[in-house]
Amino acid sequence: MKPPGRRHRLTAVLAVAAVLCGWLALRSPQSGAAVATTARPLWTPDRLPALLAEAQGTVELGRAVDELLAGSGARTCLTVYEGDRPVLLRRPDDALTPASTQKLLVATVALDTLGPDFRFETKVVAESRPKDGTVGPLWLVGSGDPTLATPEYALWLKDRPRYRLRQVTPLAALADGLLAAGVRRVDGGIVGDDARYDRARTVPGWKPSYVSDGEVGPLGALLVNDGFTVFDQPVAKQAADPALHAAGELTRLAGELGIAVSGPPASGIAPGKAVTIATVRSAPLSEIVAGMLSESDNTAAELLTRELGVVKAQDGSTAAGVKAVIAALAAAGLPTAGIVLGDGSGLLSTNHVPCSALAAVLRLPDRSGAPRLEPLLAVAGRSGTLAPRLVDTPLDGKVRAKTGSLDGVSGLAGFVDGRRELSFTLLVNGNPSDAAGRLLQDRLVALLAAYPGPQPHL
16 A cells, blocks of 8 residues: 555646646647647646546545455455556456456357357267157267256256356257157167266365365266256255266156156267257357356356367367366467466366456457457346345446355456446455455445545445
8 A cells, every 4th residue: 555645646746747738738839720630639628627536536446445455464466447448456467366256267268269159959869760659779968068957957946046047958858859759669768978078077176065065066068957966955966977867867857758768777978870869959158158157157167168178179178178268368369377277167276367367358348349248247136146245235236247255265356337337356365254255345346336436435
């Protein structure tokens, strides 16, 4: 934090510079001759009050933010931009643990690489078409769709505010497709195929509680209900073999339509030469990303990361996926110095990302025409992880952001619609609790919303 004397001197210097520039503008040569029209000078007498007020507002914002961050006793980085104009930067290139704000990087690369209209396709295939209503065996082939769900899971999600924006891909549509294709009997059962990605169900270094507490499902290219066999907390249970679980759920749904399936569900690899019997497509990727960012869906982030590994390197592993993310950011001209990623979701405490990188992806659409992240983010008091935050305050509905939280880590990155429209990123490493991190974030956005006016006393 700058000493008071230096702040006063800075304000005085700005004021003198403003008056001098205005005086010079008034003394610019005048001529009665016709001249080409030129842009109006920035420093003109009628503009001076507003420019001086903004300069003072920037100084006051910096003072208030510095006091707020110093009081946290933690390592922090911060960026605040109005469009592409930096308003406030505090150690923007310090690479800190980002927690789930890291999902902004995955979202940006996925939308750019796959396209916002991309849809996952999950298929049921067989060695031949049905004959006299009989076919089999069938293979349920996963494509990495993170939103494949049974009717029961879809209803469970809609009862919870955090997940109301998720657009599920109905597994039941595949059972309907089998019936429409004339299938009445399946000999040999249904086999789940998740060969598109590797079969590592977790990421090395994750805390065991992330799995046991249901923070993330078992990873694989064929997941139904996020890979949970029981999805009600506190007794959520993961499928040991997600592909087998998916095949079992399709077997059940087909049976409910009167399709007789002989043989138990299994997991395996579909034959190379197979015919498609039924297909279901996901919602557009833009809607999947909106759910991932809004609710902070760790499983979706991990599957999108593996899909990027397949597309860029024909390797459906997490390691290949994170390399693809960093390479794509660099190819887009975005800063990658200091970025270290070991997963896609941000669950690893060994991940490191500078605020400048997060700030760049938030501002990327303004420079490249890329899909905007702002409408895909949680809204304070309204949706996703921000639904319970800032309710019935002046900031209710005015903040769109991606949250991040791990033990000792707090992050918030997004947009605030106050006196000015600003984008911001904040990472805090070393805060004592989730509650302290949320309070710090809420106080920051209150300061930003008031800019360039008088700062509130927090």
